[in-house]
Ligand SMILES: NC(=O)C1=CN([C@@H]2O[C@H](COP(=O)(O)OP(=O)(O)OC[C@H]3O[C@@H](n4cnc5c(N)ncnc54)[C@H](O)[C@@H]3O)[C@@H](O)[C@H]2O)C=CC1
């Protein structure tokens with residue numbers, strides 16, 4: 001079996017994982033990506049130096065990429081996962097590990113669309129994988145050996161922190177780390193808008209908001225960092241930050257965030273049901 005990793009459906013998420021792997025030293029010649037459009041394939045090939053095959057030019061692109069791969073990573077939208085799994089089934093080796101990054105697609109749904117006995121791993125990554133700073137959960141399917149799970153973890157470690165969780169927890173994790181980068185970007189957007197309201201030039205406000213959220217992220221990334229301690233260190237008694245945090249608490253921000261996470265997890269469960 002080769003070392004080839006096939007990214008089947010290479011949009012935002014799979015490209016982020018691909019970027020993390022290449023940055024960590026994976027040889028681009030061991031990577032192949034598939035997409036629909038020729039322009040997107042050209043973009044991926046130019047940006048990353050990998051082979052990228054567009055479906056409009058080569059309708060067998062997913063099968064060709066799968067043949068001989070040791071790992072395939074399914075990165076299409078949830079509604080397309082089962083069809084893609086069925087499409088590549090004839091090209092899979094019996095030890096090829098099939099990884100899905102899709103929200104809401106269960107291991108049972110994946111296994112039902114693949115040859116009997118195929119090793120499957122359901123994951124939930126996030127886009128900071130691009131910088132090797134992602135969070136990736138792994139939940140092994142019923143036919144995945146410990147060695148295959150370890151192989152997948154070793155591949156995904158290049159994308160960031162790998163955590164193994166029971167499948168029942170994926171929707172909850174997705175609501176925190178899967179969607180979470182969007183929450184942090186949303187905070188930066190809201191801060192930028194608030195700065196403008198206070199009279200700052202929009203460009204300046206965006207720049208300082210972006211740098212502030214990024215800088216805080218770097219501090220959180222230090223070993224042992226505690227968000228509460230870091231927040232308290234900024235919050236002088238009876239100072240300015242204290243007023244801001246009090247206004248956030250009065251506005252119910254912590255419970256609004258919990259509501260949002262609950263809504264994300266509920267939506268995942270809803271999609272799983274819709275996919276049958
Ligand atoms: N975007 C994110 O932050 C995260 C996304 N995910 C999951 O990742 C998956 C993909 O999401 P995104 O990357 O955001 O979507 P996207 O739309 O950016 O990427 C999907 C890609 O798949 C391609 N594609 C569709 N059908 C194809 C086919 N049959 N063969 C080859 N290529 C095909 C599309 O052309 C596109 O490039 C979803 O299942 C989502 O739940 C999981 C965690 C985070």
Ligand SMILES: O=C(O)[C@@H]1CCC=N1
Nearest residue numbers: 102103174178179180
């Ligand atoms: O929004 C979504 O459905 C995907 C899953 C987690 C992040 N993005």
